[in-house]
Amino acid sequence: MRVRSRLVVLLLAMAALTTGASPVASARTEAQHAPRVPHTAVLDGARLHRTKVRLEHGDPQLRRTVEALRARADRWLGQGPWTVVDKPRPAPGGDIHDYLSQAPYWWPTQAPTPENPWGCPYVQRDGERNPEVDSGTDRQDVERTFDSSYDLSLAWYYTGDRRYAEKAGQILRTWFLDPATRMNPNLNHAQFIPCKYDGRAIGIIDFSQSYTSVLDALALLDTGAPGWTAKDRVGMAKWNSDFLDWLRNSDFGKQEAAAGNNHGTFYDMLLAGLAYATGDEEPARRTVLDARRGRIAPQIAPDGSQPQELTRTRSWHYSTFDLVAYTRLAAIGRHVGVDLWAYQGPEGQSLFKAVDYLLPAATGAAAWPHPELEFHRYAATDVVHAAADAGDRRAQRAVPLLEEPPGGDLWALRPAAEQLDSIAG
Numbered sequence: 001m002r003v004r005s006r007l008v009v010l011l012l013a014m015a016a017l018t019t020g021a022s023p024v025a026s027a028r029t030e031a032q033h034a035p036r037v038p039h040t041a042v043l044d045g046a047r048l049h050r051t052k053v054r055l056e057h058g059d060p061q062l063r064r065t066v067e068a069l070r071a072r073a074d075r076w077l078g079q080g081p082w083t084v085v086d087k088p089r090p091a092p093g094g095d096i097h098d099y100l101s102q103a104p105y106w107w108p109t110q111a112p113t114p115e116n117p118w119g120c121p122y123v124q125r126d127g128e129r130n131p132e133v134d135s136g137t138d139r140q141d142v143e144r145t146f147d148s149s150y151d152l153s154l155a156w157y158y159t160g161d162r163r164y165a166e167k168a169g170q171i172l173r174t175w176f177l178d179p180a181t182r183m184n185p186n187l188n189h190a191q192f193i194p195c196k197y198d199g200r201a202i203g204i205i206d207f208s209q210s211y212t213s214v215l216d217a218l219a220l221l222d223t224g225a226p227g228w229t230a231k232d233r234v235g236m237a238k239w240n241s242d243f244l245d246w247l248r249n250s251d252f253g254k255q256e257a258a259a260g261n262n263h264g265t266f267y268d269m270l271l272a273g274l275a276y277a278t279g280d281e282e283p284a285r286r287t288v289l290d291a292r293r294g295r296i297a298p299q300i301a302p303d304g305s306q307p308q309e310l311t312r313t314r315s316w317h318y319s320t321f322d323l324v325a326y327t328r329l330a331a332i333g334r335h336v337g338v339d340l341w342a343y344q345g346p347e348g349q350s351l352f353k354a355v356d357y358l359l360p361a362a363t364g365a366a367a368w369p370h371p372e373l374e375f376h377r378y379a380a381t382d383v384v385h386a387a388a389d390a391g392d393r394r395a396q397r398a399v400p401l402l403e404e405p406p407g408g409d410l411w412a413l414r415p416a417a418e419q420l421d422s423i424a425g
Contacts, residue, residue, distance in 0.1 A: 036223040038157070041215040041273040042331045042416045048220075051413060052158060061412070066158050068408035073155035073164050076148040080167075081174035082141035083181035089136065091189035092198035098184050101139040101206050103191045104129045120195035127313035127373050138183075139206065143422075145175045146210045153217035154414055156225055165225035168217060169232065177235045185243035187252065201255035204247070208256075208266035209321075209419065212273040212328060215240070216416070219277070237278065244274040261308040262318060265295055265325040272332045281336050288333035288340055295326070297345035304350075304357030315370040317421055319358065320379040324417045326351055327386035331416055341390040355387035356394050363401035374421075378403040382417035389415060 038045040055062045084099055091100040107130050108119030134140050149168045156164035174181050190203020218236055221228040247253045247270065256267045268287050275284040299322075301307055309318035330340035330351065344350045360366035362380035381402045387395035402409075405420040 038216075038219040038223050040219040041277045041335070042212050042328050043216045043219075043414060044331070044334065045219065047415060048157070048413075055158060065408065065410060065412050069151065069155050069410055069413055070159065072151045072407055076152055076171075077163060077167055080144060080148060081171045082145050083174050084138050084141070084183045085181050086141070087136060087138055092192065093189060095184065097182060098189050099142065099187055099206075100137045100189045101142075101191050101203060102130075102133040102137050103193045103200070103203075104133050106130060106193050106196075108194075118194035122193050122196060142175075142206065143210070145171055146214055149217045150213040150414075153220040153225070157220045157223070158413060162226040165221060166227040168221060169225065169227045172214075172218070172221075172236065173232060176239050177232065182239075185239050186246045186250070188250075199252070201252040202259070202263055204252060204256045204270075205263055205266055208263075208270035209324075209422075211270060212332075213416075213418070215273050215277045240274055241278050244271070244278060244280075247271060247274065260299065262322040262325060265291075265299070265322055265329070268295065269325045269329040269332070272329060276332055276335055284332060285336035285338055288329060288336060288338040291326075291329055291340065292343040293345075296340075296343055296351065297349050300345070300349040300351075300354045302345075302347040302349060302353075304353030304355075306354060310370050313371050313373050316361065316368050316372040316375050317379060320383055320421070321419050323351075323354055323358075323383040324419050326354070327383050327417045330386075330390070341387075352387060352390075352392045352395075355383055355392060359384065359394060359398050362403075363398050364403070365401075376421040378405040379419070379421040381405055381409060382411065382420060385411045385415065386417050 037049045040048070051062065055066060085096045087096075087100060090096040091098040103122075105126050105128060106122040106124050107128070109121055109123055110116055110119040112119045149171050152164040152168035152171070155161065156168065176182055187199070187204050187207060189199040190206050191200045192198050192203075193200070218233075222233055247267075253267075256263055257271075258264065259267065268291050272284040272287040275281070275287070299306060299308060306319050306322055309315060309322050312318045326340070333340045341351050358380045361368040361375075362377060362384055364377060368375055381404070384395050384398055384402055388399050
């Protein structure tokens with residue numbers, strides 16, 4: 001690398017002799033315009049950088065994929081920004097800046113009346129999403145905030161179109177930073193159940209399932225996005241630090257950390273991502289290390305199935321969902337020197353086996369043999385990509401047989417798994 005740097009300086013000096021420019025000034029200008037490698041938490045920043053260079057050199061396949069990313073980003077340009085203060089009523093604590101969401105699978109049993117406006121009591125219907133959770137709370141708006149900031153930041157990084165960066169900055173400042181519209185850094189009232197609970201620990205999954213994408217969006221913007229200022233960077237670092245403190249030390253955070261299914265896996269992934277992004281690498285490393293015996297060994301069976309996810313009415317969705325968390329946690333592990341893919345439990349449990357268990361259904365070779373209210377084959381596409389990149393030969397052979405998700409397969413541009421068939425909780 002040092003030899004290459006000297007060669008670049010030598011070539012610049014030779015060019016300067018023919019143009020009359022100072023070689024030192026030319027080298028400084030070159031360094032200023034060289035794209036920076038983003039310090040991402042889940043995505044591999046060096047890989048993104050290499051992809052960007054390939055794109056700039058005219059890679060035709062990447063150009064087509066960027067057009068699909070642009071189409072997603074363009075749709076966000078005319079939307080938002082969103083804010084927690086827009087909901088019709090505050091969270092049960094009374095602070096309009098507190099995030100509020102409603103448990104998705106809980107339904108009223110009575111018709112609303114003036115004396116019982118919610119129609120209480122509520123009962124659970126697993127896998128059946130109550131449409132009222134999408135009105136009157138912040139749930140849909142926070143999803144839009146996360147998804148849009150990620151798509152827009154990626155689109156800016158690869159295209160240099162300042163419109164994407166400026167829109168991403170506006171969205172993030174409105175939700176997290178502006179005093180009039182910012183969200184308080186807690187989830188005390190996530191997934192409340194009317195007349196039953198003002199908030200629940202499992203509501204943390206509203207953030208844990210996708211907030212690490214925001215961490216990566218911030219890292220992309222930090223490479224020099226127009227309109228994204230030092231004040232913005234400091235403000236988001238403070239918000240993330242405060243949120244990490246709440247996640248570690250609140251009763252809800254401690255309860256979610258103890259969960260033994262996808263909730264626990266996603267908690268670990270969020271905790272590790274936040275710790276790494278805020279510069280606290282040792283807790284991030286320890287969290288990934290602990291996931292070997294604390295998550296993979298007890299939660300993945302020797303045949304690769306995930307027994308706790310198979311009990312759900314949406315067993316395919318939740319099996320792929322849990323693996324989104326695992327594969328993203330493994331990606332964070334890469335940054336802190338832990339190879340989670342290499343771990344094998346005492347009975348052979350591993351992430352490779354968990355992904356391989358999905359392959360017959362993911363490739364269309366066989367039907368999914370467990371309950372599923374709404375099967376989408378493409379839900380497994382990203383986690384199979386992740387396993388293939390990590391060296392799983394069965395997954396590598398399966399990649400050409402995968403179903404393309406709606407909006408295109410963007411793995412080449414953002415190689416970190418997303419829940420492609422999200423049912424929002």
